[in-house]
Amino acid sequence: MSTEVVAVSAVSAEQQQSPSAPAQQNAVEKVNLLGMSRPQMEKFFEDMGEKKFRAGQVMKWIHQFFVTDFAEMTNISGKLREKLEKICEIKAPEVVHKNYSKDGTRKWVFRVGDGEGSLVETVLIPAEHRSGLRCTLCISSQVGCALDCSFCSTGKQGFQRDLNQAEIIGQLWMANYSYMEDVPVLERERSVTNVVMMGMGEPLLNYDAVLNSMRTMLDDFAYGMSKRRVTLSTSGVVPKIDQMVKDIDVALAISLHAPNDELRNKLVPINKKYPLEQLIAACKRYIEKDGNESSRKHVTIEYVMLDGVNDHPEHAQQMIKLLKNLPSKINLIPFNPFPHAPYGRSSRNRIISFQKTLSDAGFVCTIRQTRGDDIDAACGQLVGQVADRTRRAEQWKKKVAQQNEILRSQG
Known part of the structure; x- marks a missing residue:
């Protein structure tokens, strides 16, 4: 039947x-x-x-x-x-908010379930590149995030659920469609050139849906993207990094943010389960399985610059030691403050000095240009201005206020 x-x-x-x-x-x-x-x-x-x-x-x-x-x-x-x-x-997630920045950045907030808290955000960042205009889409994989990294506003909203494949690939579909709504069907061309699984959530904790979505991104019958142009960013779920070796060949990025375990335990709590020694070893295993046209030639290291926290000269030296045997490119990210954030952004001079130390040691090290600040599209601001489903953010803001009150009374 x-x-x-x-x-x-x-x-x-x-x-x-x-x-x-x-x-x-x-x-x-x-x-x-x-x-x-x-x-x-x-x-x-x-x-x-x-x-x-x-x-x-x-x-x-x-x-x-x-x-x-x-x-x-x-x-x-x-x-x-x-x-x-x-x-x-054929149904993409519902767009409940969209905004286009004066610098070309585009942001969408999608409703992916019932209730005000069932929201995720997607950000498209255009940039001039030697090969032409590059449009990079930052895609979410979960509603909220369970990892609760101390510098990220998304983690303060708590975790609701994983996204399914239609909700993940629908973000890419909608970003492309936004450029061609009025274009005749047979004249439509895809505009998104790069994808980073770097939005809300930890992609490797929603492994199957993310894996199948990335396979669709690479499929010539779908988006036909180069595996060098699809990047998965993880805070360090070591067993799943090893699983990726067997399942797919895409670029890997690590949200590092600290060069030693003591500091990283505070900033990225998953480090307590998978400390730096295990994480770096997994990264080496990932890029060792190489092949023709493989994207596994290096790992991108993401490092958010927090004023007075992880931006000292000794931290740069620790980075050099930690990454000396790992083919990598380092991306320094100026912190984007959000309401009641317990951190500030490192000064421009401090970031440049940090970059010079790493560059002088032989690393390719860039400073990410902040984009979309006028529409809350910068990293760490996802959806936080639109909805807060759990009480975690409220409790966290109260804790910060109490700490500030203690400091004022002591001063």
Whole structure:
């Protein structure tokens, strides 16, 4: 029996049992094709009694021409289009807020569930590059974050749930579509050139959904992105870094933020479970499995600069020692303060001095340009200005206020 027949039969039986039930309860729950990877979609079509090559056709319409109406998929038979219309949908997350910065940065807040707290944010950052305009999209993988890094506003909102594949890939779909809403279907071209899994949440704690989403990003029937242009950023979930070696070849970035365990335990609490020695060893294992056109030639080290906390000359020397045998590029990130943040941004001179020490030691070290400050799009500000689902942020702000009061009374 086909999927269509099963679905319709189930609805009919429900109607017979409860003829007065609301219409929305009798509606067929449609399958969202947006988040399916190619193997998943091939299986879906085979289970429908169709040839699996239909998956590639539909994926191209969805991810290359950004079509959501099956009637527009002109190389598919009318009968199949009618069947798909009845049991499937192509649905991106709901946009509840969007803002475009004067510097070209774009930000979206998506609702991915019920309630005011079911929100995630996506940021698109354009930049001139020697190969042309580069548009990098920062994608979220979870609603909130459970890791509670002390300098990140997202962690202060607590953790609600993982995103599914449609909610992850839907962020990339919407960012591309924002450039071509009024462009004729066959003239549409993808605008996003790079993706970083660096938004809300820890990607490796939502492993399967993130993995399949990245596979769709790399798939020639979808976005066809180079594996060098898809980056996963992690705070250091060591077992999952090792799992990635077997499953996918994309660029790896590490949210380091401290060059020794004592300080990193305070800034990035997951370090207590996977300390620096284990993390650096996992990074080495990741890039050792190399191949032609591999993206694993180095690891990107992300290091947020916190005034008086991790920006001293001795911290730079500790970084040099820690990373001496790890092929890496270092990205220094000026901290973006948020309300009641217990840290300040390192001075420009301190950041430049830190960079010079690392560069003189032979490291490629850059300072990230802050972008989108006028629309709260900078790192560490995701969604915090839009919603706060848990009491964690409230409790944290109260704690900071109490500490400030103690300091004033002592002074």
